[in-house]
Amino acid sequence: MKSFSIEDINAIINGEVFGETTNEITGLEQIQKANKHQATFIGSRKFAGLWKDSKASLAIVNENIDIEPGDNRVFIKVKNADLAMAKLLETFTPKAPHFETDIHPSATIDPSAKIGSGSRVGAGSYIGKDVVLGDHITIYPNVTILDETTIGDHTTIWSGTIIRERSVIGSHCIFHNNVSIGADGFGYRPSDDGRGLVKIPHIGNVVIGNAVEIGANSCVDRGKFSSTILGDGCKIDNLVQIAHNCVLGRSCIMAGSSGLAGSVTLGDGVVIGGSASIKDHTTIHSGATVGAGSGVMNDVEAGKTVLGYPAVDSREMLKQWVALRKLAR
């Protein structure tokens, strides 16, 4: 376990130290649960009262918060306790799961695959024909990467994830567990006899930029003939559906259980709330926000916030909700 003095910690977060303690700090914890070897954070005044009864030896607090250090305890004032917390979380991050060897003997690597320097492949993983992995990539156990996929440097792929053939994945990406990339899009046409459905082949692929993170059990389908595209810096939560031929700009955020139907376009910096869903062929322009639980059926202008089902401007929707509440009385 890593252990730090107050001085070590303040060297990272550059705040002002009040009080003294002989305790070393080995971890971070919420204020009510912390023990004497843990640091905690007070980002707003309403939590300041909990410090008195906390067992933590160290609190990192916003500079507008006044507390007393107390006996053998310390607090450090910083401009932004949240930012200090993010830095300390990096400091306290424990080791990633262990690799016995770079390429585990139980992994199956097609002889035509190319694997860059410093890249590692865990037990039971499969790397298909003509796959090209860059440098310093980590493939955890039981991952499947099918033919002709390319993956950029420093990308991490957690166990259970499947990447279908001909995907193009950038560098510094993180794919969490049981993600499905590049499954066929959902498209059918009536059969010639009119009595059933015939599958429309999806011969496109998935193209994912750099620094993209995709949450556990989320899906990105391949395009019909063009690509389904996620721009640099997109962050996708768990259980999210991104259908065929969607195009996401840079740094879009999709929260848990949300979904895009086919051929949806998101501009840059679009935020989709949890469990929201977007109709096919609509465009959500840059900087727009879709509230949690919304069902969007029309294009959304840049910078606008929409809410509700069917989604409209959020202030308009709040008025509808108030009006309905009054009506029911």
Place this chain on the structure above:
Amino acid sequence: MKSFSIEDINAIINGEVFGETTNEITGLEQIQKANKHQATFIGSRKFAGLWKDSKASLAIVNENIDIEPGDNRVFIKVKNADLAMAKLLETFTPKAPHFETDIHPSATIDPSAKIGSGSRVGAGSYIGKDVVLGDHITIYPNVTILDETTIGDHTTIWSGTIIRERSVIGSHCIFHNNVSIGADGFGYRPSDDGRGLVKIPHIGNVVIGNAVEIGANSCVDRGKFSSTILGDGCKIDNLVQIAHNCVLGRSCIMAGSSGLAGSVTLGDGVVIGGSASIKDHTTIHSGATVGAGSGVMNDVEAGKTVLGYPAVDSREMLKQWVALRKLAR
């Protein structure tokens, strides 16, 4: 196939037998589909009329239901046909999938892992460094359990499930297929240049109590620094999202496709309906119920039932729905 006489069956359910049959019972089936070697159940009067045309040789019926046994057929009156059915389902449960050897030679077990007596690990599964498995645990094929995770006695983990490092899992739990436990929570901060997002490390873990069941393709994310916690006896259905730092009390139920955003707290015995979603940092107090499809944006008092989007007291929401229907006419 197991085969039982009427006497064998009544020894299990302790009812009152009417009529006689020479047929042995080898299974259970719905009343319209049953054959002469199957037992069926009649829990309410509206299904009693189907007995006459059923091919089943045995019906287990609630004691307030009057039917005639008929020729070479039997019925057994019990206090609670549903409870009798649950007991007989246990009796008729077929053998679980076969294990050739306790630890399959194609599984990868880190030499530092400890595996208790009577525990079995299927083909292709991975057990990481310093994992501790208790006794009588069943790990089906192609499961991945990463470093320093501990799992209690008699827990069953079905194929495709991934448990990330440092998870703490209780005894008598069941994890269905393709479950993702302990993926990173979804948290970012603006980058210093303001042009992108920086990942907030999630160094906490997941702690799951005893007798917890988690459905196929569901996700429980690890905490930021504390733990994401599921109390004893929680039952989670398929495709459910439980985000970082949620805390669930004892015996909570979450139905299919529902989701909790970050840091949601559920008391004991909370019931979340299918496809419902709960806003981050809210608390649903003990014994409360959230109706199917609801979007909850505020705390819910103990014992209360809320419904709708946005969710309010269920009677209030029903009034809103009626009022809107009238308004539209």
Place this chain on the structure above:
Amino acid sequence: MKSFSIEDINAIINGEVFGETTNEITGLEQIQKANKHQATFIGSRKFAGLWKDSKASLAIVNENIDIEPGDNRVFIKVKNADLAMAKLLETFTPKAPHFETDIHPSATIDPSAKIGSGSRVGAGSYIGKDVVLGDHITIYPNVTILDETTIGDHTTIWSGTIIRERSVIGSHCIFHNNVSIGADGFGYRPSDDGRGLVKIPHIGNVVIGNAVEIGANSCVDRGKFSSTILGDGCKIDNLVQIAHNCVLGRSCIMAGSSGLAGSVTLGDGVVIGGSASIKDHTTIHSGATVGAGSGVMNDVEAGKTVLGYPAVDSREMLKQWVALRKLAR
């Protein structure tokens, strides 16, 4: 890469050719993105104006659309550009991922399993006791098929999918990545001491017809004692939940993130929109449509379209939405 002349292509789609080109066609692309070796499609007049600036050498257009071929470029008029596209997508479909050997040496096949002629099993896959695979089945790497399951000819199962014991799967099916078939249904009863929940065993199975397609990360639970049944030709998108004892007729469509609670019955040709959810024990009769995002709480008559939460006849719901919008002003 496959390469085709204009004559080759018109032999497939049987249209009328206008203009001439020396360029061979090696792929299909959207009109704005195509290069000179790609064909594109113009299905409606509003996209006809894009042809002038497109780099594509070939456009397949509906017969009511008038464009000029231009220099070294061709267009082909057909009755139905969408249908022509579907045929050409089949023509241009690239090779499926490579198999080194029919049965990969790292796959685990129980000696009692039967595997038909021309069937292939990828690296790391598990085929359990008494499984019966028909002919020309493709099992990609890291699939798990548990005991006594039977699978019909020409079915394809992509990586990460888990099929639990005693499932019955038809022929010409496609299961995409990380699908979970046959996990236990979600059913509990109060424990005898009233302080917890006891699992109700689910001893039924899943029965899936022919030509059924199931999207990535979707789930179909096994029945309590009868079967959960999907009829021939059903098409299920990603992240869809189908609970225990649901019965789907022929050619039903369920779009992404939709869900059926326990014992829901769908007739033939039912369409469930994206993110819609259906209450347990309801029946949606043949030819009915459930709009995207709907929450259905009652049976739906044959051929009817319902919409909204709670779902009612779609015209009625549109009136409600208009009325509420007016009320809020």
